[in-house]
Amino acid sequence: xxxxxxxxxxxxxxxxxxxxxxxxxxxxxxxxxxxxxxxxxxxxxxxxxxxxxxxxxxxxxxxxxxxxxxxxxxxxxxxxxxxxxxxxxxxxxxxxxxxxxxxxxxxxxxxxxxxxxxxxxxxxxxxxxxxxxxxxxxxxxxxxxxxxxxxxxxxxxxxxxxxxxxxxxxxxxxxxxxxxxxxxxxxxxxxxxxxxxxxxxxxxxxxxxxxxxxxxxxxxxxxxxxxxxxxxxxxxxxxxxxxxxxxxxxxxxxxxxxxxxxxxxxxxxxxxxxxxxxxxxxxxxxxxxxxxxxxxxxxxxxxxxxxxxxxxxxxxxxxxxxxxxxxxxxxxx
Amino acid sequence: xxxxxxxxxxxxxxxxxxxxxxxxxxxxxxxxxxxxxxxxxxxxxxxxxxxxxxxxxxxxxxxxxxxxxxxxxxxxxxxxxxxxxxxxxxxxxxxxxxxxxxxxxxxxxxxxxxxxxxxxxxxxxxxxxxxxxxxxxxxxxxxxxxxxxxxxxxxxxxxxxxxxxxxxxxxxxxxxxxxxxxxxxxxxxxxxxxxxxxxxxxxxxxxxxxxxxxxxxxxxxxxxxxxxxxxxxxxxxxxxxxxxxxxxxxxxxxxxxxxxxxxxxxxxxxxxxxxxxxxxxxxxxxxxxxxxxxxxxxxxxxxxxxxxxxxxxxxxxxxxxxxxxxxxxxxxxxxxxxxxx
Numbered sequence: 295x296x297x298x299x300x301x302x303x304x305x306x307x308x309x310x311x312x313x314x315x316x317x318x319x320x321x322x323x324x325x326x327x328x329x330x331x332x333x334x335x336x337x338x339x340x341x342x343x344x345x346x347x348x349x350x351x352x353x354x355x356x357x358x359x360x361x362x363x364x365x366x367x368x369x370x371x372x373x374x375x376x377x378x379x380x381x382x383x384x385x386x387x388x389x390x391x392x393x394x395x396x397x398x399x400x401x402x403x404x405x406x407x408x409x410x411x412x413x414x415x416x417x418x419x420x421x422x423x424x425x426x427x428x429x430x431x432x433x434x435x436x437x438x439x440x441x442x443x444x445x446x447x448x449x450x451x452x453x454x455x456x457x458x459x460x461x462x463x464x465x466x467x468x469x470x471x472x473x474x475x476x477x478x479x480x481x482x483x484x485x486x487x488x489x490x491x492x493x494x495x496x497x498x499x500x501x502x503x504x505x506x507x508x509x510x511x512x513x514x515x516x517x518x519x520x521x522x523x524x525x526x527x528x529x530x531x532x533x534x535x536x537x538x539x540x541x542x543x544x545x546x547x548x549x550x551x552x553x554x555x556x557x558x559x560x561x562x563x564x565x566x567x568x569x570x571x572x573x574x575x576x577x578x579x580x581x582x583x584x585x586x587x588x589x590x591x592x593x594x595x596x597x598x599x600x601x602x603x604x605x606x607x608x609x610x611x612x613x614x615x616x617x618x619x620x621x622x623x624x625x626x627x
Numbered sequence: 628x629x630x631x632x633x634x635x636x637x638x639x640x641x642x643x644x645x646x647x648x649x650x651x652x653x654x655x656x657x658x659x660x661x662x663x664x665x666x667x668x669x670x671x672x673x674x675x676x677x678x679x680x681x682x683x684x685x686x687x688x689x690x691x692x693x694x695x696x697x698x699x700x701x702x703x704x705x706x707x708x709x710x711x712x713x714x715x716x717x718x719x720x721x722x723x724x725x726x727x728x729x730x731x732x733x734x735x736x737x738x739x740x741x742x743x744x745x746x747x748x749x750x751x752x753x754x755x756x757x758x759x760x761x762x763x764x765x766x767x768x769x770x771x772x773x774x775x776x777x778x779x780x781x782x783x784x785x786x787x788x789x790x791x792x793x794x795x796x797x798x799x800x801x802x803x804x805x806x807x808x809x810x811x812x813x814x815x816x817x818x819x820x821x822x823x824x825x826x827x828x829x830x831x832x833x834x835x836x837x838x839x840x841x842x843x844x845x846x847x848x849x850x851x852x853x854x855x856x857x858x859x860x861x862x863x864x865x866x867x868x869x870x871x872x873x874x875x876x877x878x879x880x881x882x883x884x885x886x887x888x889x890x891x892x893x894x895x896x897x898x899x900x901x902x903x904x905x906x907x908x909x910x911x912x913x914x915x916x917x918x919x920x921x922x923x924x925x926x927x928x929x930x931x932x933x934x935x936x937x938x939x940x941x942x943x944x945x946x947x948x949x950x951x952x953x954x955x956x957x958x959x960x961x962x963x964x965x966x967x968x
Contacts, residue, residue: 326932332934332936333936357932358932359929359932359934360934362934362936362938362939363887363888365884365887365888366878366882366884366885367874367878367885367886367887367889370690370877370878371691371925371926371929372929374687374688374690374691374926374929375926375929375930375932377687378678378679378681378683378684378687378688378926378930379676379678379930379932380678390878390880390882390884391788392788392790392878392879392880392882393878393879393880393882393885395879395880396797396800396801396877396878396879457884458781458785458786458883459786459788459882459883459884464786
């Protein structure tokens with residue numbers, strides 16, 4: 295008797311949970327925005343931008359989703375579910391530029407438009423790639439931000455990156471290397487990887503602080519890494535001695551700008567990025583633009599882009615945030 | 628109810644007069660419970676999403692679990708014997724890296740498969756050697772090799788990538804045997820049948836249970852405990868190698884972060900399948916059902932675009948409920964018996 299009761303109860307529970315989340319009515323155009331992982335503020339902001347674009351386009355539904363862990367395998371599971379739902383477009387920031395290609399090619403075969411943004415997908419796996427900014431400019435920015443706040447532009451700095459396999463961070467670090475000659479007083483003593491996990495990034499930052507006592511700047515081109523580094527600098531009592539900079543979300547860095555652990559940092563606007571990628575996806579779905587080299591695509595209020603030979607384009611320059619404008623932006627994203 | 632005798636009322640304990648049948652009944656009910664959950668999820672999915680009941684959707688969803696489930700089959704045997712292997716995901720990374728390395732030198736598809744499976748077997752043998760010959764606890768050994776195997780991948784690859792696998796290599800992870808039956812699914816079903824036979828129909832299977840229940844008694848009964856455990860580690864490594872071939876073929880590329888975190892999902896499948904984490908009890912049917920439950924659940928929630936974090940909470944809850952249920956059952960029953968006595 296008890297067994298049967300438990301059985302019934304269990305089944306009812308599962309059924310109830312599944313049914314309580316029935317999706318809303320299907321809109322005309324469905325565009326899925328796939329984050330690297332859920333719970334990353336950057337992609338939540340990009341999702342807001344996508345919603346804004348959807349409102350402007352009209353008759354469009356945004357599906358914002360992503361895996362729990364930032365892995366390619368997790369994103370493939372999400373892509374498979376989206377293919378089954380026959381969405382019109384997948385707008386994705388990739389955890390791996392190559393591993394997603396077979397899954398996204400399957401999506402394209404079934405008539406789904408694929409736009410990658412932020413961390414791109416190899417050209418054979420997507421229609422268009424939208425870079426937030428040019429790699430060269432970001433690379434220069436992450437070293438310039440550190441150099442600008444060094445006494446006489448001289449001193450030792452280190453990079454704290456995300457995962458060692460992240461497409462974008464590696465491209466920016468490589469670009470930064472090209473600009474070492476522009477900052478002769480700056481010595482880059484180490485590049486460490488915090489895997490975009492707070493505790494690992496924090497430990498790596500602690501390691502930098504203790505192994506390089508004369509370090510004056512840590513530059514982290516990832517929003518997880520920069521917050522962890524700023525916290526590590528604060529906890530070590532090194533505010534004023536080590537300046538933490540890099541790329542971050544204003545809302546996550548507001549406290550560290552105010553405490554002085556970070557004098558300034560940069561980021562493009564992720565809301566604009568989500569907005570622009572959605573606009574591009576919509577133009578491709580509606581056939582008002584073609585994904586081919588040289589094509590000019592309008593991205594609404596942000597302007598327009600021109601696709602290069604790899605069908606990729608840059609949105610705009612990164613923007614610097616400091617004590618003068620942090621309050622204004624930290625409430626937005 | 629006079630078949631139950633309580634020696635000491637202060638320590639209520641249910642002592643059956645027959646051995647075997649209550650255990651068997653519990654295992655049976657366990658698999659019935661899993662089956663009911665699987666059916667419930669299937670039915671709920673069909674109602675919840677108009678896209679679920681579609682041959683291609685159902686086919687796609689099997690890719691969510693086939694590779695992990697293949698490892699879970701061997702892991703079930705290993706856990707029943709009282710050991711564990713936490714390095715399986717790292718074995719995948721190492722196998723995939725060696726296959727990628729070989730592909731750079733123009734090795735063909737049969738050679739790549741042999742390298743992938745062979746590497747897995749060697750990794751398993753290495754684990755087995757450390758555990759059975761040096762007498763180290765398997766949880767410690769495989770935590771070590773978990774870092775070791777993936778570490779080697781990182782040394783070889785760094786932030787690089789191996790791609791350019793031969794076109795025919797793509798068949799294992801992307802090909803279909805017949806209509807919507809993928810090669811991966813067919814291979815898993817065949818392997819499941821084979822493992823069922825091995826565990827439940829051979830003396831080798833009986834020995835695994837005997838070792839898991841009491842390895843000292845098994846040793847004194849003349850079982851070669853070390854050798855059997857060594858073979859089980861090899862088997863787990865072999866299955867990880869096969870999973871590496873499938874996953875690498877499906878992704879078409881190799882990075883050292885491949886299959887990160889899979890060891891926990893594999894062990895979740897095994898435990899959800901009713902295998903006692905302390906060894907000595909369990910069955911293949913439960914593991915197969917658990918694999919389908921996890922696949923159906925993640926895909927179903929994915930179709931509803933439920934964020935991944937909710938899925939994790941769901942899996943975690945399911946696991947705790949499934950582990951807690953039999954313990955609560957036993958306690959309830961013991962209390963009743965104590966009252967009756």
